[in-house]
Amino acid sequence: MSEKGAARAGALLSVRELSVRFRMRGGREIAAVTDASFDLAPGECLALVGESGCGKSVLASALLGLLPGNARTSGSALLHGTGLDLLAADEATLARTVRGRRIGLVPQSPAGHLTAVRTVRSQLAETVRELTGLRGQELAAATRQAAERAAFPADHLDRYPHQLSGGLAQRAATALALVGDAPLLLADEPTTGLDRDLVDRTVDELRGHTRDGRGLLIITHDLRAAERVADRVAVMYAGRIVELSAAAPFFGEPGPRHPYARGLLEALPERAFTPVPGMPPELGDLPEGCAFAPRCVRASEECATVPALTGGLACHHPVPAQDVAADSERDRHRDLDRHREQDRHHEGSRA
Numbered sequence: 361m362s363e364k365g366a367a368r369a370g371a372l373l374s375v376r377e378l379s380v381r382f383r384m385r386g387g388r389e390i391a392a393v394t395d396a397s398f399d400l401a402p403g404e405c406l407a408l409v410g411e412s413g414c415g416k417s418v419l420a421s422a423l424l425g426l427l428p429g430n431a432r433t434s435g436s437a438l439l440h441g442t443g444l445d446l447l448a449a450d451e452a453t454l455a456r457t458v459r460g461r462r463i464g465l466v467p468q469s470p471a472g473h474l475t476a477v478r479t480v481r482s483q484l485a486e487t488v489r490e491l492t493g494l495r496g497q498e499l500a501a502a503t504r505q506a507a508e509r510a511a512f513p514a515d516h517l518d519r520y521p522h523q524l525s526g527g528l529a530q531r532a533a534t535a536l537a538l539v540g541d542a543p544l545l546l547a548d549e550p551t552t553g554l555d556r557d558l559v560d561r562t563v564d565e566l567r568g569h570t571r572d573g574r575g576l577l578i579i580t581h582d583l584r585a586a587e588r589v590a591d592r593v594a595v596m597y598a599g600r601i602v603e604l605s606a607a608a609p610f611f612g613e614p615g616p617r618h619p620y621a622r623g624l625l626e627a628l629p630e631r632a633f634t635p636v637p638g639m640p641p642e643l644g645d646l647p648e649g650c651a652f653a654p655r656c657v658r659a660s661e662e663c664a665t666v667p668a669l670t671g672g673l674a675c676h677h678p679v680p681a682q683d684v685a686a687d688s689e690r691d692r693h694r695d696l697d698r699h700r701e702q703d704r705h706h707e708g709s710r711a
């Protein structure tokens with residue numbers, strides 16, 4: 361998978377060196393996203409994971425043109441079939457042809473995205489009508505189906521957003537995002553506030569969206585959900601993608617190669633249940649080199665420079681490679697010791 365240079369042929373979405381800076385009062389700058397590059401293939405689900413505040417939602421907002429006025433974006437994000445660079449497109453184009461039509465969004469805080477003064481049914485129906493053109497009985501039925509897809513209970517359809525629990529608001533937002541089967545779905549923490557069964561059901565429904573060559577970019581804290589649905593995983597740390605890997609070797613053997621990604625997995629209750637020590641850095645005050653180095657047991661002088669993302673990894677000391685090297689080094693010493701031992705033994709018996 362190419363990470364730099366030209367967009368990949370046939371990709372649904374090709375993001376290259378996407379960076380987002382927020383200008384703050386006093387000239388301070390927040391480096392929310394730096395040089396993010398990835399492709400999303402038709403039919404593929406990519407999970408974007410990483411600690412709170414690492415830039416995941418900002419990345420998604422940048423793709424949809426939903427950043428506030430103090431944000432500056434650079435790089436490119438080509439959306440297949442539109443000839444559009446999402447980062448260069450004007451607001452009218454994004455509003456008219458991209459958001460909701462080419463790209464569906466499950467927003468991170470659904471309550472704020474639902475219209476306060478209208479019932480869920482009326483909001484869903486409007487979206488269904490807009491995107492499908494259905495009317496009357498057919499529209500009513502399609503609205504109920506849309507709710508059902510996201511496990512939104514039919515008997516709550518006539519409620520207003522403020523009458524919904526967080527989990528129900530989440531499901532209403534997911535239902536809205538699924539209407540119209542946009543070629544690309546961005547789901548930002550779509551399972552917040554849901555219990556495990558509903559998490560599974562929701563991510564399975566989102567995954568189902570990738571049938572027929574559609575794509576899914578799912579942003580989640582929930583590594584179990586990511587493991588359940590993702591084909592590939594992108595791990596973000598302090599605004600950068602530090603590892604981009606196929607999901608099977610990442611969650612299984614040999615496991616992640618970036619020490620941070622490894623730490624994230626080890627923090628899971630069903631694994632070692634030990635959190636990554638320390639705290640992520642302030643994005644307004646990043647260190648010079650690798651931002652993870654201060655928390656990394658493997659850090660050395662090399663880490664004073666930012667490692668480039670090559671072969672899906674941005675690290676001067678990737679884990680298995682070193683472990684394998686360390687193990688073979690240990691084995692070599694053990695063999696040497698054994699040979700010396702044997703030599704001494706032979707010498708002893710000769711004497």
Ligand SMILES: Nc1ncnc2c1ncn2[C@@H]1O[C@H](COP(=O)(O)OP(=O)(O)OP(=O)(O)O)[C@@H](O)[C@H]1O
Pocket residue numbers: 382390392410411412413414415416417418419428468581643
């Ligand atoms: N409008 C803004 N102005 C200034 N800084 C912002 C703005 N929006 C986000 N940020 C900063 O950008 C960084 C990345 O935020 P983002 O919301 O993308 O994190 P995240 O990875 O989605 O976290 P979470 O998992 O908590 O949702 C944070 O440091 C945040 O404070």
Ligand code: NI
Pocket residue numbers: 416417418468548
């Ligand atoms: Ni977020």
